[in-house]
Amino acid sequence: MTWTDDLRALAPLAARAPSPHNAQPWTFDFTDDALTIGWDPARALPAGDPTRRDLHLCLGGCVETWLIAAADAGIDIRAEIFVDESTRTVARLLPADTPYATDFASADIAARACARGAHLAARLDPEQIARARLQLTTAGLTELPSRELADLAVRADRRLWSAPGVAAELRSWLRLTPRHPRYHQDGLSYRALAMSRAEALGLRAVLAAHAARPLAPLLAATQAGLLRREGSVLVLSGRPETAEEMVAAGRELVRVWYALAAQGIAVHPLSQLIDCAETERELRRRIGARPLAVFRAGLPVSAPPRSARLP
Numbered sequence: 001m002t003w004t005d006d007l008r009a010l011a012p013l014a015a016r017a018p019s020p021h022n023a024q025p026w027t028f029d030f031t032d033d034a035l036t037i038g039w040d041p042a043r044a045l046p047a048g049d050p051t052r053r054d055l056h057l058c059l060g061g062c063v064e065t066w067l068i069a070a071a072d073a074g075i076d077i078r079a080e081i082f083v084d085e086s087t088r089t090v091a092r093l094l095p096a097d098t099p100y101a102t103d104f105a106s107a108d109i110a111a112r113a114c115a116r117g118a119h120l121a122a123r124l125d126p127e128q129i130a131r132a133r134l135q136l137t138t139a140g141l142t143e144l145p146s147r148e149l150a151d152l153a154v155r156a157d158r159r160l161w162s163a164p165g166v167a168a169e170l171r172s173w174l175r176l177t178p179r180h181p182r183y184h185q186d187g188l189s190y191r192a193l194a195m196s197r198a199e200a201l202g203l204r205a206v207l208a209a210h211a212a213r214p215l216a217p218l219l220a221a222t223q224a225g226l227l228r229r230e231g232s233v234l235v236l237s238g239r240p241e242t243a244e245e246m247v248a249a250g251r252e253l254v255r256v257w258y259a260l261a262a263q264g265i266a267v268h269p270l271s272q273l274i275d276c277a278e279t280e281r282e283l284r285r286r287i288g289a290r291p292l293a294v295f296r297a298g299l300p301v302s303a304p305p306r307s308a309r310l311p
């Protein structure tokens, strides 16, 4: 048995890392002396994420999750980050002399989840945000009252749903019935999207009739309704200039999500606010920095469902 065999046993836990549309784009290549983390282009989102911002953030989150899982299992490793487009790799995990220093453990990885339904109607208190900020090394974290972003979210959602490529890509990751062949493996289940069975079947029928566009105002309004309640939106910001720096920002992003999860706080990402150029500019103006990730954060009214993962 080599140390990478021990590491391999942690793959199901590391794969609990979050990913856009739950596409799980990471690949894990184990050899005797390293675990190489890369990505599968078939699981990237070229229409919705043309700059690969979210791909690199998510792969960074995956690297961080591996480091936490290994530290908790007593395996001393470190990450060497190098984004290579030709081999589609982002990092190598190598043996280290000391354990990876982290505030988190496997239980935090397992506890984290996105909660897209209602959160308790309250803003986060400064102490809760301060605990999350402790996890940052270069990125910033700004809190905004969620109400202030409701109209912006409507604009962003309408823009994105009327971009045929983005809507088609999202559709391919929707799992609107448990009978979907990949329901238990990947994508966004109707339960994860906080939809009832009836709402999901309704959406499925409309999508089958190729009528996604008229739905845009409805979907945008549902999201905006949640934002109009009392609550907090957090914006991670930074100045990454290279793919490696974006991967590093992804590590900070999941550390913030784990720090929130450790306090019972769930997140609901709202990447559309950054994906839409017009709302991104507005957000950038408001926080005075480049937004990298935006998410509603609060105590979920009901426990979010556990998202699917590839076997």
Ligand SMILES: Cc1cc2nc3c(=O)[nH]c(=O)nc-3n(C[C@H](O)[C@H](O)[C@H](O)COP(=O)(O)O)c2cc1C
Pocket (backbone or CB within 6 Å): 016, 017, 018, 019, 020, 021, 022, 053, 054, 055, 057, 058, 061, 112, 113, 114, 115, 116, 187, 188, 192, 268, 269, 270, 271, 272, 306, 307
């Ligand atoms: C970089 C990044 C961007 C994301 N953007 C969105 C988003 O815009 N809207 C959303 O509902 N979820 C978004 N998510 C959350 C994923 O959909 C979620 O992680 C995935 O479905 C797995 O679910 P889980 O996080 O509950 O395990 C994003 C996740 C990551 C890592």
